[in-house]
Amino acid sequence: MTLEDGKKLDGASAMHAVVTSKYKVLIIDKAERNREAILPDGKTGWSTQYSLTNNTFRTLKLTSDTFCSAGAFLANGTLVETAGGDGMGLTGEGYRKIRLFTPCEDASCTWNEIPDTMLNARWYNTMTTLPDGNVFIIGGSTRSVAINSKIxxxxxFEIYPRSREQIPLQFLIDTLPNNLYPQVHVLPDREDTMFLFANKKSILYNYETRETIAFLPDIPGPPRSYPLTGTSVLLPLSYRNNYKPEILICGGSPKTDSKAPAANSCGRIDLSKDKPVWDMDDFGGIGRVMPDSVILPNAQIVFINGAKKGFAGYVKAKGTRFVNSDPVFTPVLYDPAKEKSDRWTTLAPSKIARMYHSTATLIYDGSIFVAGSNPQPDFNPNSLFPTEYRAEKFYPPYFTSSTPRLTITSLLGEDTLSYSGVPIKIKYDQTLTVTTKTSDPEPEIFASIIHFGFVTHSTNMGQRFVELNVVGIKPTRNENEITIKVESPPNAYVIAPGPSYLFLMNKGRVCDEAVHVSLG
Structure with a gap:
């Protein structure tokens, strides 16, 4: 419930952040004259592997610009990272680049910038993992722009590595000019169908037949895509309601004006209905542009970072005028299961401004890793809002509970305490046996699997929460030890194959450490 002082350094500013293994976060910035991350050859780096256990980082070499790029995991756990900028005069352009990163817990993993490239340039594109384990790559512009245009x-969209084809999508013409970093969510209840959102519009789209299934109503209020940036989340899925898909979109800005107040509104839409409509709510009482959304292991959502006015973008007028300069320091908590009048809770504030190019992601212990904020065209430590190299951990309210926490010792008979960086493989529609230690004689267990996603520009690509059915709890012969039987997700439409994390909660308090798993 409190934020640490942010004394740790992540080496590169976290324009992009992705948890690649249990204790490691991959940090990605753009090519710039950064003085914090230096390679052995003395040159500047703009990507680091950050250790969550000892707060150190290892600088990784890149030869292409990752400015405003995207990422998603293949089913085998490899991160695919695509696109970028013009190189800033420091390196090769990244517009058509494909980069691969195979995760590790040690210092053995590096970037693999493959010769194979995307078919066309993309800047501010979005990616997500498909049920077949390939990655979906959509949208963007063909060069660096502040606002997209027809030119x-x-x-x-294209699908990597399955096809070498660009498929036209009228939706990305209809949503100009505010359609960069479109929001994408694969639906759990319809085969090969996804929810696409940009600007104020949304559709249901079949990416295999290439057909628009439904045109949804425009969301009320202002545009909510870059540079008038809001955030989107697929609400937690549960077996209790047959994985009913609901989308929540919050924040945004009415226009590209540094004085424009951010939107204090959210729209929620139930896609299981025959005629879905937006149900509007406020945004916890705080207007916010460029917010980040993080789903917690208790099926609640934290919204964090952002600004009260302005829009996404860099300083103007030779670095003297900010297009966003009124940071929101206070996170808010959203509980989708409660009545509308009781869904929002204000949480403890930070002391660090996190606006343009900030990130937030859930990590293994149930806390949130918060980093980034880079409103500068290049490295500038003396600005009012300098490039931010400090990282924080935000502790949600369940950390204050006195309920004994669970310690997971094995999953399917495999030791979870001697973690080597290799996830435990689990299958769909499988009964999982989890052994835990607890001093609570009457535990009440809530189980979930969460994919943390790839975070950049208020877009968490692929973030996914699935509640698991707990079908049995019984003590073992060992003191303070129980076994828990839970059912894994039924199929890859509910959650895609690849890396995720299994969490257990006892009476609302998260377990000591989640288990790194690989679905498939």
């Missing part, structure tokens, strides 16, 4: 728009 540079890339209204297509």
């Amino acid at each position: 540079v728009n890339n209204p297509t």
